[in-house]
Amino acid sequence: MAIKVTVISSDEPRRLTKRITLQNEELMTESGGHMLRGTYxxxxxxxxxxxxxxxxxxxxNEAMVYGVPTGPAVGVxxxxxxxxxxxxxxxxxxxxxxNDHFDWSDGPGIFMIDIDPPKDGPALSKExxxxxIC
Incomplete structure (x- = not known):
C-alpha cells in the first residue's frame, strides 16, 4: 500500500520556505511566506x-502536507x-x-517532527x- 502526502505549490508568494544565511559568522533565519494562492x-x-x-x-515555493485532501486529489x-x-x-x-480540508490517509503515513534548538542552547542529538517522542 502506498504512502500518500500532499504537495502544495505556492503561486503567491513565490517563496514558502525559511531562508537561512550566514551574516558576520552568525546564522540568520528569515521566515517563509504565508501562502495566499497555489495548487495542491x-x-x-x-x-x-x-x-x-x-x-x-x-x-x-513548495511545502508538504502529511495528510490528503478530503476532496479531489488535485486542485487550487x-x-x-x-x-x-x-x-x-x-x-x-x-x-x-x-484542517477542514485535509484528513489522514487510510494507509501508511509519515510522522514529521521539527525540533528547533533554543536560541541560546545546543541542538539535541538524534539519540x-x-x-x-516515544
Missing amino acids: AVRAFETLAEFSEMLGALRT VVTKSNLAAMPKEKREGHIARS SEVPL
Whole structure:
C-alpha cells in the first residue's frame, strides 16, 4: 500500500520556505511566506527512498502536507477567507490549507517532527530526541 502526502505549490508568494544565511559568522533565519494562492496534488510512494527523493527535490515555493485532501486529489488552494468569499458555484476544485480540508490517509503515513534548538542552547542529538517522542 502506498504512502500518500500532499504537495502544495505556492503561486503567491513565490517563496514558502525559511531562508537561512550566514551574516558576520552568525546564522540568520528569515521566515517563509504565508501562502495566499497555489495548487495542491497528492503524491504516492511505495518506499521511503522514493519519498526522500521527492522531498529533496522540493523547490522553495513548495511545502508538504502529511495528510490528503478530503476532496479531489488535485486542485487550487487559497486562504480560508478567500474561499469563504467565493460564490459557492465557483468553489469546486478549491480548498483552504486548513484542517477542514485535509484528513489522514487510510494507509501508511509519515510522522514529521521539527525540533528547533533554543536560541541560546545546543541542538539535541538524534539519540536524545527520539526518547522525547516515544
